[in-house]
Amino acid sequence: MNEKSKNDRPARPRAASGRPGGPRDRGAKNGDRPQRSHRSGPDRGGPDRAKGDRRPDRGPVKPGRDNDRPKSDEAPARKPLPAGLESRYAALEILDRVHEGATLEDALARTRPFENLEGSDRGFARALASETLRRRGAIDHIIGGYLDRPLPKKSARVMDILRIAAAQSLLMDTPPHAAVSTSVDLANDRAETKGYSSLVNAIARKIAADGPAILEKLPARTDTPSWLWRSWERAYGPNGVKAIAEAHRKPAPLDLSFKPGEDLEAWRDRFVEAGNDARIMPTGTIRMSRISDVSSLPGYDDGAWWIQDLAASLPAKLLGDVAGKRVFDLCSAPGGKTLQLAALGGKVTSLDKSGARLERVVTNLKRSDLTAFLVEEDVLRYRPEEKADAILLDAPCTATGTIRRHPDIPWNKGETTMTALADLQGKMIDHAISLLKPGCVFVYCVCSLQREEGEVQAKAALKRNPSIERVPVRPEEIGGLEKLINRDGDLRTTPAMLSDDGGLDGFFAARFKHKD
Structure with missing residues (x-):
C-alpha cells in the first residue's frame, strides 16, 4: 500500500453504494448480510443514513480535491507547442510534480499537458517520464561527468531537461538529433531556463555520442539510493541486493x-x-x-x-476457502484482493480510509459484476458489531516491492518514512486481531522489500499477541512455488525471483490463527 494511507485525517462511514454518509457495517443482521452492498456502481439514489450520523449527504466521493492540487497545476493555458515537443513537455511537467512530492501515478493523473495528449504521444510521454525515473541514478552519474560543478537548486528544471535528453538517447532509441533539438527547445521555452540552452545543447550532444558506452559499464548499484542498498544488502546479502537492483532496471510485465x-x-x-x-x-x-x-x-x-501482479494475488489465497464467510479486506483499494475474495464467494467488507481510492474499487467491482460492502473508514477506528471469519490486512508501507511499476519510489521515500509506517503497521495488526473470531485466520501483508515492515513485524506481532499462532504457508497453496516461502513459513517474494519469467513484485505475507 502507498504511504498516503497513513492516519492523516478523520474518516467517515461509506456505504457499498459508493456514497459517503451511508450506514456503518452493523454486522450479521438480516441473515448475515450487510445493510447495503455494491454490485455495479454508485447508487445515485442515496443510502439511508446511519443513526447518529449527522454529516450531510455530499453525493459521490470524487477523486482528489482542488486544494490538494500542486500549485504548478494552476498555471494558465499555454500556446500550442511545436509538433513533437508536446510529449517531452508533458514528461517534464510530470517530473516536476514528482519532485513536489506526488507519486508518479498521481502526477500522470493530474498533469494537464499529459491529459491533453492522445495515442502514441501519450504513451511516449509516460514512458519517457518512467524511464527517466527508473534509471535516474545512472543518468545523473553520466550528466555529472559533463558538468564542472553541480547546477544550483533554482535550476532544477534544467537538470530535468538534461535527464529527459539522456533518457531518450540512452534508453529509448530516439535519434540523437531529435533528443538534442527537443531538449534545447524545452530550455528555450522559459525565461529561467533559456540561459542554459547552450549548456543543454552541448551536454545532450555528448551524452548521445558517448553515453551508451558509459551506461553499459555502470553497476546496478548506481540506480539504487544508498539507504535502500544498505537495507537490502543486510536482508538479502550481496548477491541478493544486486539481483534486485538489476530487476528494477526493467519494467514489470x-x-x-x-x-x-x-x-x-x-x-x-x-x-x-x-x-x-x-x-x-x-x-x-x-x-x-x-x-x-x-x-x-x-x-x-x-x-x-483484473490487473494484479502475481505476487499480489497470493495473500488472498492464504485465507483458504472463504465461500459464505464474513471477510474483512482492510486497506483494500484499488481492490484487486477484494475482487479475488468476492469472486470466491466471500461476504467481503472492503475498507479503506480514502474515498477517492474507494472509487477505484467501485469501478472494478462494477466492471467485474462482483459484490462487496464498502466502508470508508480508518482501520484503527473500525468497530463492527460482528467479528470476521477471516481478515486480510494489506497495510500501508514504503511499497519498495513495486519499484518496477512505480520508479519514483526510491527518490520519494526514506528511512524516516519507513520508521513511521512500521509503527502504524504494528497498531493495525493488533487492531485487526481484535476484529477476528476465535479459531479464524488473519493474513498480514505488505508490498515491501523491507524486513522491518515484513519479517520483523510478524515476529513482533506474535510476541505482543499470545492469542495468535503462525500458520505456515504450504507450497501447494501458491502454485507449488516453494522458493517463495521463507524459513519461518511466511511468503517472501522479490523482483529477482522467477527472473526467467519476468520476475514479480516484492511482497511479504504472514498467516496467523486466532487460538480457540
Whole structure:
C-alpha cells in the first residue's frame, strides 16, 4: 500500500453504494448480510443514513480535491507547442510534480499537458517520464561527468531537461538529433531556463555520442539510493541486493487474475490471437508484456479479469476457502484482493480510509459484476458489531516491492518514512486481531522489500499477541512455488525471483490463527 494511507485525517462511514454518509457495517443482521452492498456502481439514489450520523449527504466521493492540487497545476493555458515537443513537455511537467512530492501515478493523473495528449504521444510521454525515473541514478552519474560543478537548486528544471535528453538517447532509441533539438527547445521555452540552452545543447550532444558506452559499464548499484542498498544488502546479502537492483532496471510485465471457472487456456489463446505474448503462470494468472491500452484487451469490458501482479494475488489465497464467510479486506483499494475474495464467494467488507481510492474499487467491482460492502473508514477506528471469519490486512508501507511499476519510489521515500509506517503497521495488526473470531485466520501483508515492515513485524506481532499462532504457508497453496516461502513459513517474494519469467513484485505475507 502507498504511504498516503497513513492516519492523516478523520474518516467517515461509506456505504457499498459508493456514497459517503451511508450506514456503518452493523454486522450479521438480516441473515448475515450487510445493510447495503455494491454490485455495479454508485447508487445515485442515496443510502439511508446511519443513526447518529449527522454529516450531510455530499453525493459521490470524487477523486482528489482542488486544494490538494500542486500549485504548478494552476498555471494558465499555454500556446500550442511545436509538433513533437508536446510529449517531452508533458514528461517534464510530470517530473516536476514528482519532485513536489506526488507519486508518479498521481502526477500522470493530474498533469494537464499529459491529459491533453492522445495515442502514441501519450504513451511516449509516460514512458519517457518512467524511464527517466527508473534509471535516474545512472543518468545523473553520466550528466555529472559533463558538468564542472553541480547546477544550483533554482535550476532544477534544467537538470530535468538534461535527464529527459539522456533518457531518450540512452534508453529509448530516439535519434540523437531529435533528443538534442527537443531538449534545447524545452530550455528555450522559459525565461529561467533559456540561459542554459547552450549548456543543454552541448551536454545532450555528448551524452548521445558517448553515453551508451558509459551506461553499459555502470553497476546496478548506481540506480539504487544508498539507504535502500544498505537495507537490502543486510536482508538479502550481496548477491541478493544486486539481483534486485538489476530487476528494477526493467519494467514489470502485465499479470491478469481471472474469476474462478474461467478457461485459462482459452483466454491465453485469445490474447495470442490478438497479437500478445501470453502465458499461464503456476498460480493461475496470465502474464504478458506491458500493454499501452489495457482496455483494448479481450475480456476487459466483460469483467472476466483484473490487473494484479502475481505476487499480489497470493495473500488472498492464504485465507483458504472463504465461500459464505464474513471477510474483512482492510486497506483494500484499488481492490484487486477484494475482487479475488468476492469472486470466491466471500461476504467481503472492503475498507479503506480514502474515498477517492474507494472509487477505484467501485469501478472494478462494477466492471467485474462482483459484490462487496464498502466502508470508508480508518482501520484503527473500525468497530463492527460482528467479528470476521477471516481478515486480510494489506497495510500501508514504503511499497519498495513495486519499484518496477512505480520508479519514483526510491527518490520519494526514506528511512524516516519507513520508521513511521512500521509503527502504524504494528497498531493495525493488533487492531485487526481484535476484529477476528476465535479459531479464524488473519493474513498480514505488505508490498515491501523491507524486513522491518515484513519479517520483523510478524515476529513482533506474535510476541505482543499470545492469542495468535503462525500458520505456515504450504507450497501447494501458491502454485507449488516453494522458493517463495521463507524459513519461518511466511511468503517472501522479490523482483529477482522467477527472473526467467519476468520476475514479480516484492511482497511479504504472514498467516496467523486466532487460538480457540
